[in-house]
Amino acid sequence: MSRPTTPADLGEDPLALERQVCFALSVASRNVIALYRPLLEPMRLTHPQYLVMLALWERTPRSVKDLSAVLHAEPATLSPLLKRLESVGYLTRGRSNADERLLAVDLTEQGRELRAEAEKIPHRIVERLGMELSELEQLNSVLTRVIAATRRTDLDTALPE
Incomplete structure (x- = not known):
């Protein structure tokens, strides 16, 4: 059961662009990610790939299902990122030894060594x-x-x- 709430006073113009949370989040996100770009390029990483690597540096191996949950991303979105990271030699993908239904993602030695630069x-x-x-x-x-x-x-x- 939800509790009753009183409507928030959104001021004279509730549609004023500068008052929109979605606008502030969108611009801030774009701008912050742009700050990462020149730092990630020498590592041959895009920002979404960097997020995958962060999750793997925390714990590896991980299943694609687990990565999907921790990154709040659909497995179909992760698939091309993982393929690219595998092609540059940062990770491997294969069936989990514990559960063959799961696709396991593990860091290579090169992927582990990249962490020192990422720090x-x-x-x-x-x-x-x-x-x-x-x-x-x-x-x-x-x-x-x-x-x-x-x-x-x-x-x-x-x-x-």
Whole structure:
């Protein structure tokens, strides 16, 4: 049962572009990802591939199903990323020994070694943004709550009335 809420006061013009959360998130996302591009290019990574590598540096091997869940991405979206990462020698894909129904993704030695170079990236991004680390941590926390809220909303809309 949901609790009753009072409508939020959205001001005189609820459609003002600068007040839209979707607009701010879209522009911020594009701009932040653009900061990563020159740092990732020497590593032969795109930003989506970098996210896959981050998940694999946390734990490997991982199933495609697990990667899909942790990255909030469809397996069909991950497939071309994984193929590209395999073609540059950063990972391997094969059937899981524990469960042959699962496709396991594992880092190669080259993929493991790439982590040392990647460890420089977060520091350089913080420098380029010119913001306090505490602000960025707070932003990350708020965005994580937004992600959770949108996932709850997805579940709510999927339920029959």
